[in-house]
Every structure is written in structure tokens, then in C-alpha cells.
Amino acid sequence: MSIKQRITSAYRYIEPNLFFIGLFGSIGFPAYYLIWTYLFPQPYENLPLRLVCAFLFLPFAIKSQMPSLFSRYKEKHFVFTICFCLPFFFCYMMIRNEWSVEWIMSFMAAIFLSIIIIYDWLLILIFTTIAASSAALLGYMAMGNIGIGFHSSYLIVFSFSYFTGICFNYRNRIEIESKQLFSRSFSGGIAHEMRNPLSALYASQEVLLELLPENLTADPQQNRLISNAEIHKLRTIIKDNISIINNGHNTINLLLSSIDSQKISPQSFNNLSINDVIHNALNVYGYQQKSDRALVFFQINKDNTFFGNDILLRYVFFNLLKNSFFYKEKANFKIIISVYSKKNETVISIKDYGKGIPSSSIKNIFTEYYTSGKENNTGLGLSFCKKVINAFSGTIECYSTENISTTFIIRLPMITSPIIDKMQYDLMSTKKILLLGDNSKILTDMNHLAFFYNFTFNNQKITSYNTINNEKNSYDCIIIDINEIDSELLVKIYNHIATTTIKIILIQHQHNAKKITLSKTHKPYLLNYNHIDTLQKKLITHIFTQRIPTNISQKTVHSNRAKIMIVDDNMSLRLYSGILLKNSGYDVVEADNGQTALDYLQETTVDLILMDSQMPIMSGIDATKEIRTNNKYKAHQHIPIICYSGSLDNTHKKELMSIGINDFLLKPSSKSTLLDIVNKWLE
Template identity: 20%
Template sequence: MQQTVPNQFLFLNEVKFAVFVLEVCEDGLPRYLMVNKEWVRATNIDPKDAIGKTALELFGGANGQRGLDQHLRAIAKREEITYDVTLPFKNRMANITTTLAPVFDADGTLSHLVATSKDVTSERERDQAIEFNKIAIEKAEEASKSKERFLANMSHEIRTPMNGILGMSELLSETKLDPQQRVLSDTIHNSANALLEIINDVLDFSKIQADKISLHNEPFSLRGLAKEICTLLGLHADAKQIGLELSYADSVPSRFFGDANRLRQVLLNLIGNAVKFTSIGQITVGVTYDHDDHRLPLQIQVTDTGVGIEHTKQDAIFSAFEQVDRPNHSDQDGTGLGLAITKALVERMGGEITVSSRLGEGATFVVSLPLKPTEKSVDHASDQLPIANIGPTRTGVRKQTAEIPAAPVPQSAELRGLRILVAEDNMTNQLVVRKMLERTGAEMRFAQNGQQAIEAFVEDGCDVILMDLSMPVMGGLDATRYIRQIEQQRSLKVCKIIALTANAQPSDAAACLAAGMDEFLSKPFRKNDLLSTLRA
């Protein structure tokens, strides 16, 4: 059929988007009367093959039928419509959006339909890709949250029985034991503490992977921090009869602005590893500062005379779950996460960490950081930090170093008459608290849940409440809020509330303080920490 187009449609050939004109024939069917050059380019269909045909005859199948149905719908509605259809264009299936506009004769008869079509395949594919990515991101975020919830729950469930193990082994060590019993007791205690370190490492690494590690920058004494850690780990070095020396010149600034707790974690890992893998010789910790280096002026170097690391394995030691074989060294306990966490923390602080080593000749780790000294940079008098006051650690709570027993706190009559209410549903943990405090003279009562704790507080009052968080009926946070309300309503003296919980994350500590608690101790806790908190 020859393409004979009314003059009013001829200009459509110059339009830069696909256009076609349908003529409403005597049988009522809309047939192709004209297609412009852009339509021909897009469809790769010869106009001679289109003219005189319906959409069904031209394209066939379900999509051809859909096109014809839409054309008939436009005729019936006698108004502009838009529809989508998928058609074979140039050996591909294309998503086409078409708008049909009716054209009427002078007497009002609908004679033609003028259609503009747009290939939206790329847009649809882009939208689908965006939607797919959105769904994938949501699934990944949900998976990450599920992993965090799982790890947090597992941490809680493990810490609860570990509090019984560590608490009882500590109490056992205070009794009269023969040498063999002492070895067995210490082994239980140290093994449980090693398990706790593994839990902390896994939680730390999980937070680093999820980019949940935040830095809390403030002025701190690096000189004091380095002395503190070297004194602490020097006890281990002394036990192995190896030296541990700190080289920190007076000319090097003392005080810096940064996250002291994260840097403490880095130094504990590096110096602790040096002690672990050195049997003969010495470990040297050196701190230098180059005022002319505007990128990474601060350097902390840890050098040991240990077994060393094979050159081909030096990159692998910073990978997660990697443990390099050390010749003649069987101490391979741990997760293999320590150096991976260290590297991630250093890089998060904007720094770099490198290692140089030769097998059998020791290793040197160098941490380079962009930390700047504060104005008060050489205040040596304030650098003498008490070793016992380690402060917040990776979990934001006081850390217990089980393998380095602290001196016992004198159990004097200082706690005599102190009325303590223990809200704890776990019977083992109740027993741990009871045994830790039974010789202090304190009066103890126990509640199985938060509701019972409120009732006991209202009935008899108390001076201190040791409050677990996860309990049946009512948890510790809600119980604390109710108690604070009661105190305000009745103008009561404020009772000291101490969180004693296996929920060990910084967010848990923040939630406890926000609910009205005064102190936060995470399980497993040491006897000295509990006594110190009660006596504060």
C-alpha cells in the first residue's frame, strides 16, 4: 500500500523523535498511514511493510494485540492516552512508551490518531538496576544488622556463664590450695579470659567491617599511655626473663589530640605480640616526632628479638583470621584478628602501619600517625598515670585483665550495713555476687526480675542496686526508670544503681546512663572492680 499522507502530517518527517499516524478506516480499525524517519530508524521496519496494517498485523503476538487494543481504546475514549508496550526493535525487545492524540474532522469525526513513541528501555533498565541495587543494599544492611544482633546476642549469652567461671575461679584462688590445685585453678581462669579476648576480637572486627568504629578525639598524654602499657606488659616480659624498654626522649611532645583508647588497643596488640613471640633478648618501644613531616609526623616503633616472620608472609599477617607459622613456637592461640584490627584502627586514624622482619631475627612494626601535639605538649608531671586506672577500653567499659591479678581490696567494715539489692535472674551470677560480697558486711537481697526489684525497693528501700539488663517480666532499663520516678514522686534519697550486665557494647553503657543508672560494669567482672564501684 502506498504511503499517501495528508499534508497536515508531512512535517512529522522532520521531527527528531519517533512518530506514526493511524487512520481510522471504514471498518473501524486504526491502520498505519504514515511513519516518520525516526520511527523507521528506531524500528528498522520499511514503511511499505507498515502502511495499511494494524498493530496486530504488523507486530503480531500479545504485544501486537496490546497495541491494537490501546489504539481502539483511544478511538473509544476520543481523548489522549499513554500506554507502554514491548516490541521487537532491531533484533531486540524494546520498552516503548506511546502517547496517542486524536485528530478530528470539521464535522467532529475522529479520523486519525497521531502517536509519539519513546524507547525507554535504557531508562527502565536503569530504574530496574537502581531498584535492584536498592533491594540489594537493603538486604545487605539487614544481613549486617542480623549479624550484629547475632554477635551481640552470642556475646551476651557467652558472657553470662563466663561470669560464673571467672568469678568462681577468682574466688577459688583466694582459698587454700595445694600447688596442683593452684595450677588447675589458674588454668581455668586464664582459659576463660582467653575466650573473652576472642569474643572481644570478633565483635571489634565485626564493627570495623560494618564501619561502626568511631573515634573520640581529645587531648591525652601519649607518654603516660606508653609508660602505662609498658609497665603492664612488662610483668609478662619479666616472667619470660626478657627486657621491655621504652625509649621516649624528653624532646618528643608528650600530649597529643586523638583517641587514646583506640591507640591503647593498637599498642597493647603490638607490644603484646612482641612479648608473645619473643623468648630471648629484648623488646624496645620507641616514640619519635618529626616536626618537618607534615603528613605522618608521629612514629611508634615496636622492635623485638623474637622468631621473626618470613618475607613472603609479612603481608598476610594483617589479613583477617590469618596466623603465620612461627618456627619452634607453638603458641598459636587467638583468632588471628589482632593485627587486622590494629591495621584497621591505624588506618581509621589516618595513619599507616608497616612491618620489617627476617626469619629468626625478630620483627619491627612501625605505626605512623598524623596526630598533632597539643599546646601543652611537654608536661611530664601529668604523664604519671596510675597503672590500675586503665579506663574505658574497646567496649567502653572497665576492662578486667585476668591474667594479671590485682592486689585484693581490703574487705573491711567499710561496706558493713550497706543495703544492696541484686536484680539478677541467673542463679550462678547471684551466687558469684553473694560469694564476692559475703565477707564485706554488706546486707544483700535478691530479685529475679525488674518488677521484683521495684517491689523490693518500694517495700524496704536500699542503698545500692546491682541491676542486670536482660531479665524476664521487666528488664533493668525499665526498672531503673520506674525507680527514678518513684524517688522523684516521694522525694526519696537517690539510690545508687549499678548496671551489672553481659550487654557489653558502648551503646549499652550509654543506654544505662540515659535510663538513670550511675555506673556500668560488664560481665565477666572482677571482684576488685565490683568492690571499688560499691565503695566509690
Template identity: 20%
Template sequence: MQKTKQSLIGYLSIRNKIIISALIPMLLMAIIAAMVYINIEKTISTAKWVEHTHSVTAEGHQLVKLMLDMETGIRGYLITSNPTFLTPLNQAKRAWVRHIEELKRKVADNPVQVARVIEIEQLQKKWLREVADIVITARMEASSTHYNGATDLKTKQHKQQQAQSLAEVIKLVEDETGKRIMDKIRAINIRFIEEENQLLGKRQQTALAAADRTKKVILIGTLVAFLLASLIAFLTSANILNNLKKLLQGTEKIAQGDFDDEIQVSSQDEFSLLAESFNNMSQSLKYSINEMENALQSKGEFLASMSHEIRTPMNGVLGMLGLLLNTRLNKDQHHKASIAQSSAQSLLSIINDILDFSKIEADKLTLESIPFNLRQTLEEVAESLGFQAHEKELELVLDIAKVQHIQIKGDSNRLRQILTNLISNAIKFTAIGEVIIRATTEQNDNNTIQFSCHIIDTGIGISSDKQSSLFDSFTQADSSTTRKYGGTGLGLTICKRLTELMSGKVSISSKPGKGSIFTINIPFEVEHNQPLEIPNINIEGLEILIVDDNKTNREVLQGLLESWGAIIVEAVSAKEALQICQQRSQQAHKKFFDIAFLDMQMPEMDGADLGKKLQSNKDFAKMKLVMMTSIGEQGDNEYFSNIGFSAYFTKPTTTSDLFSALSIIMAGGDTLERAQPLVTSQYIKSLTPRQPTPKTSWTKSTHILIVEDNKVNQMVAKAVLEEYNFSVDIAEHGGEAITKLRAYPYHLVFMDCQMPIMDGYEATRRIRAGEAGQSNSQITIIAMTANAMVGDKDKCFAAGMNDYLSKPLDIALLVEKLQLWVPSPDKNTLKPEV
């Protein structure tokens, strides 16, 4: 590499050039700033002392005024003998004490002034003692009460005393003792104020001098700093740019594939090293790629760690709240626990949004491809947001008349997430009017369809210049939107990224004040197989092993499984779990575990390694394995399936999903085989609800109360229930239902929501409050309502109902609810979920 002669600056490193070019002006500016700061501090200090002087002077004048008030009060009293003239004297005496103490405090730094204040204080006390008090006493004696009768001896003597007292008063006044004291006080006060005025003059001159110095420092210093900085910047940039130009010329040749021509620089600074690095371009690129991969791995590890740390306590919170709500609570306790559960779920939703965004950014998000019911998904999304719309008195309309393809394959959970976000935003930004969800499907070919959904609102709208950036991260239409409606703008970004991952797109059409239309278009595969049902089994008596190092997780899962009748054994580590399994296998009289729930994140040995050890032992391999993890990674399904796991869930999972997973795993058959590679929450959602067992029946001793005002509905419901051997009574409205509950014990109540006199919501609230008797305050109440308004389900739960059925009644679903909530004699029944 050729090098030519260079000036002294060329031998400096770029770092030193930059330091020199920045340091000298910075030092000069720092000196200027320090001088300005010192002058400003002096000015501020002087201003405070000026203000202090004014305050002290005002206090001095106030003392003189108070002495005048005292004199005025005494004169008035001497002339009139009216005690009201003593009021100014008394007020001035009280104020004098306060002001003299304040003045002492303010001049405490000046011994001369302190001495004057003390002298004034002593003179005032002397004036009160030797003049005021004596004069007032004498005048009071001269003004004492007269006696009637001119010839009375006592009257004559009293008049003589009055005359003597007046003479004494006149003598005191003529003696001028009070005047001499007052003159002395005034003289001292004048000297006191003159001293303060002299200090004031000096301080004002100091302030003017400091201000003048500040101006000079700023003007001269700034000019010098500017000239010096310009000179240094010119010399440094000229040297750097010259070498940079040569470097750019060399890199252009390398970019064109000319690696033979070396980059030539004429300095011995970093440019020389940079040129050498360009000559080893292939090695540098390889190093950069490795660094990038390491950075992505670190980001993924951080994401996994944060997911685990956040979800683990959230799993405990939601699980404990679920168990709490399944106990006997009074109305207030149930309400508070429900609010806590709702808040925890909202927090989990926010956390999931953040983690989803991080996963998308790190390319770690995995999309499922499982069968699901499109109509059902749309209905459930609309239903879940209905209460939010109802609270704002908005119409939420679901139009799915043109959704011709019901069973499709894809990631239903992510589709729900997209729709929920867009519809929730539409409701949030709409004050009056309606939100319409209009969905359609069109056939692409025999195996795929195009799903389109328009979310139309009558809200605030968005201007055209803001629409292009609306889907950017942490962006909203403007800052006032964030302040008024809340949110970070992350949800729409996630919607866009998820839609694109699903090979679709999202768009917006909007006008300010006219509303907005969000449109999503996503292709899906058509599912040709008929949906399978969730099997219906009896969990009671299953022996289950729980392995988790987190005590809260174990307690929550144990409480849930035991509530269904399962027999639980706990292990706090993989090592303990292996010991328990070894002991159990050696005990011939004991049945081996049916299922084991394994936590993934455990010290020493994680859940995956424990699963491998269990599967490698033929005595343990017959036990079904369920993985519970706080961290979801791409490819987990295949990984855990290859180990031998039957199901895989990310914490926290729902009660119904756990119950369904147990049913699928223990029942086996086609439902389990089709769950390839294993059972997940997504797979469970693709299945149809479990159908009632035909043999399920109850006895006449099971009493049910139907609260319904419509005669036809009464007959239908009664006929269905009597087919299953229930004893059924009818109430026409809520008030009658409360009366019947007081008079007769029932196992369950089917409550219509819309009724005259007293509707189902009000009746439920009163029953929960104990108006139907304390024994009925926790009775199971299942709502029956025409699904005319989206959000009815949320309203029913808010009123205190346990479950929900929409009209017209689905017989299979009605019997399933009975299986969930009413024990049958053959125990072939499901436990209620939280």
C-alpha cells in the first residue's frame, strides 16, 4: 500500500483529530459557561439581597407605623375616655412583637443592625411601661363611675379624686417623657433604614457590574469559540474527507468486483487500517454474519426468558382466581374476584401482544394449520366484544350471510387476534352509531378459498396523510388520540404482520368524521374431513403425576384436577419424579400413573430431558406425557412429539382446554390420531363440543326450575328435561322464581333474560344477594336468551349467572350443560369449569 507525505495532522488518529477539533471549542465554551454561571449566580444572589433589603426596610417602616398606632390609640382614649380607642393600641402591641422578631431574624447577619433593633425594642417597652400604662391607668381612674346626689360626701370625695387623676395625666403629658422616647425610636429607625439603603445601593451596583461582565463574556467568548471551532473543523474535515474520498473510490471498485486493486491512502490513521480491512472483505463479511446470528440468538434467548418469567406468575394468578371463583363466595366476593380475573386476563393480553411483536421481529412466530369452523370463530369474536359495544350503546352487527365455507384450515387463534384487535379499535374510536363486521368467502380453487372481512365503523375517521403510517410500530393517528383513547399503536402493527405471515393483506379506507373501513384478505385451505368431536370420558379416579418446581403452579393444577376427581402426586424436580416413578413401578399393588404433567423450565433437568428418560424406560413409557411451558418456540410441536409427548400447552392455559386434552388423550382413537403432531389448544378449538352420552339420565329427585314467560318455550324446555327424568317447575317471571326458590329446594335454574315484571338479570342479582334464601345464593343459574344482541353472554355473567344458552335451544348443548352442572347417579358426568 503506497503512502505519500502528509502534514502533521495526517499523523494523528481520527480519534485524536475529532477529540482535538471538539475539545478545544468545548473547553472554551465550558470556560465561558462557567464564567457566565458564576456571574449569573452573583446576580441572583445580589437580587435576593436587594429583595432582602426592601423587606427589612419595609419592616422598619412598619415598626414606626405601629408606634404611631399606639400613640393614636392613647390620644383618643385620653380625649374621650372611650375604651374603643384602645383597640388600635392593643392590636399594634400584638403586631409589634411579631414584626420585631421577624426584623431580628432578617438582620441577624448584621450585628450593627441587630443592636439597633434591640435598642428600638427596649425603648418601645420603656414607652409602654413609663408612659402608656401609667397614662391609661390614670385616665381610667379619672373616668370612674359617678354617684347620684350633689350634697353627698362620697360624691364630693370622688370628684376630688377625679380632678387629682386628670392633673396627673396632664403632668405626664407636659413632662414629654413619651415624646422623647418616641423621638429616639424614630431617630434610631432612620439610621437603621439609612444603613439598609446604603447596602441596597452597593448591591445594585454589584448586580449591574455582574450583568455587564456576563454580556462581555458571552459576546467575546462566543466569537472566539466560533472562530476557533471553524478553523479546527475546516482543517480536520479537509484531512478526513481527502482520505475518505480515496477510500470511497476503492470501495466502489470492490463493489464492482475488482478485488485486485488495493485501496491507497496517504495517512497513518484509522483510514489505513480501514483500507486493510477492505482488502480482507470476505473474512470481514463472514465475521459480520456470525455476529448477526449471535445477536439473533441472544434476542431469542431473551424473549424466551421474558416469556417464562412473565407467564409463570400470571399462570399462578389466573389459576388461583379460577379456583377461588369455583368456591362458595358471596356476591361481593365473587364480583371482586371476577374483576381481578378480568384484569389479569387483560394484562396477559397486553403481555401476549408485546411477546407476539417480539416473536415476529425475531422471526420466531409459528403459525398453526389446523381445521376450524370459520362461522363459529366469527360469531365468538363478535360475541366476546359485544359487551364492550353495549356499554357504549353502539350497534355491533355481524353479517356472515356470504360465508359459504365453514370448515377451513389455518391458524384460528391468530385470525381471532387480528379480528379482535380491529373490531376492538373500531368500538373504541366510535362514540355514536354502529360497527359492522361483514365477512365473505370466495372459492379460489378446489383446495383454497379467499376470506375477506370488512370492519366498518362510524367513528372519528383518519385523515389520508396519516393512513400510510397507521400500521407502523407504536403509531396512532396523532398524539391527542393516544391521550384521549389510550393505547400504544402496537396492535395494528401486529395485525399487519400476522396478516402478511398468513399470505394476506390488510388495508384501510377512511375519512375524518365519517368513519373507517378496515379490510383483511387472507387465503385459507378448505378442510374436507368432517370435524371430530371431543370425547366424553370420566376423569374421576385417574392417577396423575405433576412435576413442576414452581409451588404455585403445582397448587393450581392440583386443585383443578382434584376438583374433577383425579388422584394427584406431586414432584418438585425431575430427579424426584424419576424416584417416584421407580417406586411406583416396584409396587405391584399400585396402578401406574395414567398421565404426567411436566414443566419445561426446571433446574438441573428440564421437562424435555425428563420426558426422554421416562420414554426410554419400558416400565414408564405407557404413561401419557403433557408438556406445560411458559416459553413457546418455533418447532416445539414436532420436537415434543418426537420425544413422546401427547399434548403441549403454553402457560397459562384454560380449564376447558386441560379437561378436553385429558379426554382426548385417555380416549385415544381418531381424535388423538388426527392431532398430529400432538394435542394443542388450537387443535382442541377445531373440534366440535362433546356430545351428551345417550345413557346419561337423572332421577325424579333432581328438581329444575324454568323461569320463562313464553308458553311455547316453557313446553319445549319442560318436555326436553322430562325426557331425561328431571322434575320440572315453571315460573313466569323473576319475582315468581324467587318465591318458588324460597318455598322449595331446586338443583338448578334455567333463567330467561327478557321477561316482564322482573327480567332474568335482576332476578339473578337478587338471588345472589340472598333474597331467595342464603341456601340458594350460590345455586347454579343457566341463562336462556334469544341471541338478538351480541354481548348477551357477558351481560349474563356480569349479573351472576353460571352459564349461557342461546335460543333456539340446541338439545345436545343443553344436555351437555346439564352434564357439566348437575351430577348424575351413574357419575358419568363432567365437572363444571371455572
């Protein structure tokens, strides 16, 4: 970075605070003349020099009123003012006052102020050296002997103050810039990840418009009826759109949840099939032309399991494919993806026969904001890809021969490797597990495992369906001792958990005479218990195995129709949720803000409220407080209120529960999730 760029960067860093710097400087310099002249007289004072400094600081305080010509020189004026008025002025005055204690302390304060204001260490070093040398030269010209009162130990104190100040400020600057770069990287990642699904959604909407008739008329000859084949196409397109939206929503959540910690959180990591993830990525990638898919060849000898997140790995492939297809017009262009095992790792090779990358650029391609050969590129894609692979405890490398090919090599550790064992061990401490049953041997073993892995463990007896009804959303895994439950209750509890991503383990005792009928659906979760090692392996495997919620068909309510109020300022969401609830047999009323909801509740009663937390006029939070505390709504003070929100962390959830919120729904929610939570609170 050149000196000019450094000056520009330093100016932008401090610009928001320039008004206060200018105000204190323009007032402080003449004010301290009075202090050092009359209140605490010093051997030497210089009013003209102080007025020059005050004059130089004044443009900072009135920068909005300065002429446009000044803006051309504002950065140079900034650096000159700080260096002249701080290190130069205070060093000169210290020399002229024969190194008095007051001016030694003032000079040290000036050093720290200049370091804080101009945070760039190189600029500080250069300009402070020039300023101090100039002050010493001017002092020598005025006094002759500038060593009166000087002691060599002062240099040690000044040097220590100066260099420690620079080091600490430089470290702080690097930390701040690292956070900014990481946040910008993630923002760019979100934008990049959403381009493909948005393009796919746009194309599908065009198809929907083509398949749907513009209107229905009374004239049969002008009516274009939709055929069964077209209905099937419409439903397929809509399902694909829902899948695209869900993938995009999950990706955004993953990226945003990682910004605070400046790293990709492993909380969502699971044991995943490399073959499945790559096949999925190749199938859903937004190819510009259908023929582009034929240019990609995938070969795998043996499927391996890796520990990571499928959405993030898919993002890596999307980015590499996009970069490769940029040069697809080259003759004999193709992309070959190969997967093979090597020692204790899985190697993924992505090779394209495109333009290649110059050898001078290879070392920089994973650097944030570095671009080469492509216009309108942010330079964020490959740097984020590296963050993803590093988060999986893997590595990514690039090899290229210009005008021939480029190969990216991704190395991921095997699921059995020690580094993955360590990651899973650390993650287990964040898990919460529930055991339904009171067998003493299982209970003892689970307590041992909880102590070893430091996870949260709870135990309940299986008494009824309600045992699990109010607790299921709080756990990562629920273990059920099927020898203490009848088949009918087991199916009911299982179906209730199956609509979530909670992991399920069913334990049966090999030497127990009691038999229970299990369907094929239950078999993958069954454990024949005999030893703690068996339980440990099953638990770790299931905790880190991805589980998709089962779409259990919801029962439609026909009798005693419950009335549900949807309170949300988003009309589309009210319409969407209302249709699903009405089709399931509920009566639905709508309100666009908390005040409208309260007005309605004074006139009639409802059985459940779906409440958005943030709305204009009156928020859902304020409306909930009114319902829970105001006697005007006494009939509804114990009604279930479900908070409908785009994102909520655990701290926010606890705050909302303290004011009377009963449960939470992340919007947009699927039909099964919405009806499941409504049925739960109305049963």
C-alpha cells in the first residue's frame, strides 16, 4: 500500500470523530496559553504558534462549511495538522521549556494522541520522526544548546511509550479490520449463494405464468382448461421452489450465525455422504444453459463420509463451478470432478480445462478481495471457500497450467480420524439429551456418558403422551426405552418427534421377555442394548447424523372448530398461514398489528394467537404484555401465544417467555411445522 493510500485510509478511519478533534484543538491550544502563562507559569510560551495550531484544527470542526476546493487537500491537511500540532509542537515546547516535567508529560500525551488519531504505524513512524527532528532543529536554532535539563533516560521512556502505543494500536486496528473483512466476506457470500436460487425461482415463475390461463370466461371456446399433466408440472415447480427457498434460508442462517464469532460455527455439522452432496450440488446448480451440465463429469470409486455441512460444501462447489464456467467457450472445455481415498483423508479433485491461472496469481487466489482476469468480481468467493474447508478441518489447494487447465484439490479428514473425534467431543458439550424410561442400568450409563462428554442430560418416566409434548423442542436427541412403553403410545410419541430434526434412539433389552411391535420406520433408530460402549457409539453416530423431518399427515379438525388469530403486518404471510389453517379445519381471523388484535379481543374470544414480535403501531411484544396483565383481556390471559419471528436466539426467547410468550415459530415455517405446533397447544 502506498503512502497516499495509507493517508486516505487513516483519514477515513478517523473522519467520524474529526468534529470533536477540531473542536478540542481549536479551543484547547489558545486556552492552555492562559493556563501556562498565568495559572501555572512556564519558562517559555508561544502564542503565535498556538494560534497557528488552533487555526489548523479549525477546518475539522467546520468541515461541512469549508469550500469545495478544500476537499481536494483535506487528507494532506489532516496528516500535516496532526503531525505539526502534536509531535512537532509539543516536542519543540518541551525543548524550549528545558525538559520540564509538565512538558515531558504533555509530550507523552501528544505521542499517544497521534497514535490514536493516525492509527497507521508507518505514517506515525515517518511523520513523527520528521516532526520531532524539525522541532529539535528549530530549538537548536533558537537556543543553541537543546540539552539543558535533558537526561538520557528520557529516551528510554519515550521509546517505550511510543513503540508500545504503536504495537497495541496496530493490533487493535488489525482486529477491527479483520472483523470488517470477515463480515463483508460473509455478506458477499450470502449474495453469491442467493444468485443461483433467485435465478431458478425467476425461471420457474415464468413457467407458472405460461401454464396458468390468464382468466376464466363463460365462453368454453375461450377457456383453456389446465390438463392433469400441467397440474402435475405446476405442483412439481412449486415443490422445487419451496426446496430452493428452504436451501437459501438455511444458507443465510448458517452464514449469519457465523459472523459474530468470525469463524464458521460447527454447530450444524453432521456426518454426510460426499457422493450425495456432490450429486446434489451438480443437480441444483444454476447452469446458464442445459447443455452446460454435460460438460461436467463426476467419478467416484468409493463413497466416503465427511464431517461438515452439506449446504456449505455445496456452496464451495457452486463457486468453483462458476469460476470454471467463466471460460467454457474455450475449445475442448470440460470439468472433471474426482473423489478418491488417500491414507486417512478423502481427496476431491475439481479440474477444468479452461484458461488456467498465471503462476504469479496462484499464491493470492484465496486472499480476500483478490481478483484476476474477471471484471465485476468481488474476490470473496475463493476466500470464503477456504474458510469453509478449514472449518471442516480440511485443506484446499490450487494448481494450474496457463492456457491448459486448473485443478482445485480439497482434502477432508476421514470421519474416523482423531481430529474429527476431537471436534465431535467438543460439540457434544453443547447437546441436550432426554431419556424416557427409568431402567437403572441405562440411567447409570447415560450419567457416565454425560459426565465424560459434558452434555446436558435429563430423565423422565414415560407416563403419557404429554410426557414429550411440551419438551420435544428443547432436545437434540431423545432416547426411548421401548420396554417400558406400549406400541400405541410409542407410535404416538414417535410421530410427534418425527416432524422435527431431533435425533431418536429406541432402546430394547436383548434379554427382556417383553415384546413390542415395531414398524420398518422405527428400525433405523433401534439399539439392542447390552453395554455402555454400544450405547456410546449409537449416541455419537445418531447425534451427528443428519435427519430430515418426516411429513406426518396432519389430522383435519372438523368438530369444535378452534379459532386462531394471526397477527402480522406481512399480508402475504397472513394469507399463507391462514389458508393452511383454514384447510385444516380451523377458523382464522387476522390482524395487521398488536393494537388491531387487542381491539378484536375485546369483542370476541380466540383459542390461540400467532403473533409477530415486531410490527408498526404496536409490536407483538407490547400486545402480549397487555393481554397478560390488563384485566380488559382477562378471558385471554392464559391463551397460548406463539411468537412468529424471522430469527430468535436463546437469550431473546427467554426474554419473550418472561412476558408471556408460550412457544416460537421460525417464519416461514412448513405446513407440517405450523400445524404441529398449533395442534400441540390446542390439544
